[in-house]
Structures are given as C-alpha cells and as structure tokens.
Amino acid sequence: MEEQAATLLAALKKPSTAVDTKIQLFNNLKSNIKHLRVPDAAQVPIFECIKLAISATTSAALVSTGFSTLGHLIKRLVLQNQTAVLVNQSHKILPILLERLGDARESHRNAASLILADFWPLCHTEVETLIRDSAMKGTNARAKEVSMQWLVKVRKGALEDMIPGR
Numbered sequence: 001m002e003e004q005a006a007t008l009l010a011a012l013k014k015p016s017t018a019v020d021t022k023i024q025l026f027n028n029l030k031s032n033i034k035h036l037r038v039p040d041a042a043q044v045p046i047f048e049c050i051k052l053a054i055s056a057t058t059s060a061a062l063v064s065t066g067f068s069t070l071g072h073l074i075k076r077l078v079l080q081n082q083t084a085v086l087v088n089q090s091h092k093i094l095p096i097l098l099e100r101l102g103d104a105r106e107s108h109r110n111a112a113s114l115i116l117a118d119f120w121p122l123c124h125t126e127v128e129t130l131i132r133d134s135a136m137k138g139t140n141a142r143a144k145e146v147s148m149q150w151l152v153k154v155r156k157g158a159l160e161d162m163i164p165g166r
Contacts, residue, residue, distance in 0.1 A: 001029070001036065001039055001046075002041045002045070004025070004029045004032065004042075005046045007025060008022070008029055009045050013052070019058070019061065023059075026049070026062070026065045026066070029049070030068060030069040033069065033073050034072050034076070038076050038077065038080065038082075043085050044089070046069075047089045047093070050066050050073065050093070051092055052066075053066025053069070054067055054093075054096050054100065060105060060108070063108055064107065067111035067112070070093070071115060074115070074118045074119070075118075078122075083122050086122050087122055090122070090123050090126055091126070093115075093119075094116075094126060097112045097116055097119075098130055098134050098135055101113065101116075101140075101142070101143040101147060101150075102135075102138070102140035103142070109142060109146045112146070113147075113153075117150065117154055120154055135147035136151075
C-alpha cells in the first residue's frame with residue numbers, strides 16, 4: 001500500500017497526469033483501504049493524497065473520490081485503533097473541509113459535512129471550533145447553512161445516544 005500511495009502522490013503532483021489516471025489510482029488505493037490493514041508507513045502519504053484531491057479545482061470527480069477515500073480511511077483507522085493518526089492529521093484536513101462547506105457543488109458541501117461528522121468523535125473541540133468560529137461566523141452563506149445543518153444533526157445524534165435503550 002505504501003507503493004500505491006507514493007505512486008498516487010506523484011501522479012497528483014504532476015499536472016500532466018490525466019485525471020482519469022489519478023482517479024483510477026485513487027480507486028485502487030481506496031479498495032485496499034476498504035479491505036486491508038493500512039500500514040503505518042502509508043498513512044501520512046495517503047492523507048497527503050487525500051488533501052491534494054479534495055482541494056483540487058480542476059476535477060469534481062477527483063474531489064469526490066478524495067472525499068470517499070477519506071471516509072473509508074477514517075473507518076479503517078478507527079477499526080485499527082489508530083485514531084491518534086487521525087487526530088494528528090486533522091489540522092491539515094479540517095481547513096480544506098471548511099473551505100468545501102462553502103463549495104458551489106452541493107455534493108461537495110455534503111461530503112465535507114459528513115467527514116466533519118466522522119472527525120467529530122475523535123477531535124470534537126477542533127471540529128466544533130472550526131464550525132462555530134469559522135463557518136458560522138464567515139461570510140459564505142452556503143458554509144453557514146451547511147454548518148448549521150451539521151450542528152443540528154450532530155447534536156441530535158449525541159442526544160439520542162444518551163437515551164437509554166437506543
């Protein structure tokens with residue numbers, strides 16, 4: 001998986017690489033993340049790949065693939081009981097997610113919101129600060145709307161988890 005991540009990272013950094021190639025490399029890596037243990041040596045390069053993908057401005061499909069891969073990576077690392085890696089990498093990913101909350105594409109706003117919900121149990125203070133101090137107080141109307149929806153959804157889920165018998 002380390003080699004896959006390195007190959008993908010090189011492709012993402014090379015502007016002449018076709019978007020379809022980048023997406024195919026991402027999908028191969030995502031498949032392995034879904035089914036195999038993610039080795040320690042591959043984790044940081046994978047986060048770097050995801051960061052480049054979700055901050056891309058040239059391909060909506062690449063952004064969507066990056067979001068999907070990040071969702072699977074979070075689930076895999078939680079299963080591997082390696083949440084410290086997620087917390088350590090969150091400072092690189094959270095600002096990009098904030099930016100995507102105000103994206104013109106609804107699918108990207110929703111994906112960013114879902115990933116923030118995935119990060120919330122792991123680093124709730126950072127996520128809530130980001131939502132409260134940046135998204136809700138910012139000038140982007142889309143980001144404000146999505147952040148308010150996120151807050152209602154997350155808080156409602158937290159309250160439901162506290163009710164016995166659920």
